[in-house]
Amino acid sequence: MTIPTPTLRGVARAGVLLAAGVLLGGCALLGGKSRQQGTIYAPEPRVAADARWPTVRWQLSMSPPSAARMIDSLRIAVRPTPNEIQVYKDANWAQRPSDMLEATLLRTLEDSGKIPAVARQGSGISADYKLVLDLRRFEADYAPGAATPAATIEVNAKLLHAQDQQVVAAHTFVQAQPSASTAVPDVVTAFERSLGAISQDLAGWVLTSGDGHERGGVHR
Secondary structure, eight states: OOOOOOOHHHHHHHHHHHHHHHHHHHTTTBOSOOSSOOEEEOOOOOOOOOTTSOOOOSEEEEOOOEEOTTTSOSEEEEEEETTEEEEEEEEEESSOHHHHHHHHHHHHHHHHTSSSEEEETTSOOOOSEEEEEEEEEEEEEOOTTOSSOEEEEEEEEEEEETTTTEEEEEEEEEEEEEOSSSSHHHHHHHHHHHHHHHHHHHHHHHHHHHHHHHTTOOOO
8 A cells, every 4th residue: 555645834833833843932931911810829938037126116008009900910020031011821920919018028027026906007006107119020030141040129208207207228120039930839938938028128227217217317
């Protein structure tokens, strides 16, 4: 029995299908909306208090962090090149990044035992100081030439004295924790570390800056 020779058209069609399969495989982690709900991630880092943090006697209120719409999204943002933002396919946050930051920092300060009271703005507590946060970055960032991303979080913080609305201290914090691989679960684990580290930095800075103002010092 003679096996028919493939036609030129058939070979070309097979080549196109093979190329398309390779392309789709390479883009599996990135993309727009999917028909599937995908996986929902909810990092909740637990941050231990630093023994060097001062114990203060004043109370703190926290304003909801501000953030650009693209940053404060339930989609997990990734920056494959310096001027490009994409999102991971079939992967979402359970909370918006600004909510994650606020909740983690609030819990860190509450659990520290270093401050009598800390609460969200509008909770009714009589606050002596007010914390204002601007979330500037919350993305998986590929540095030039890097094979894996770093979970990058950037926050500008201002501590205000409630009585006169004077800015007591202002500082920009950045954390970039490397991911073990390009897989989304590893990227999320890196975000959990970044979120915990930046919350610890912020908590220590708030307590130290407020304590310095109470004592008449200057902290920036």
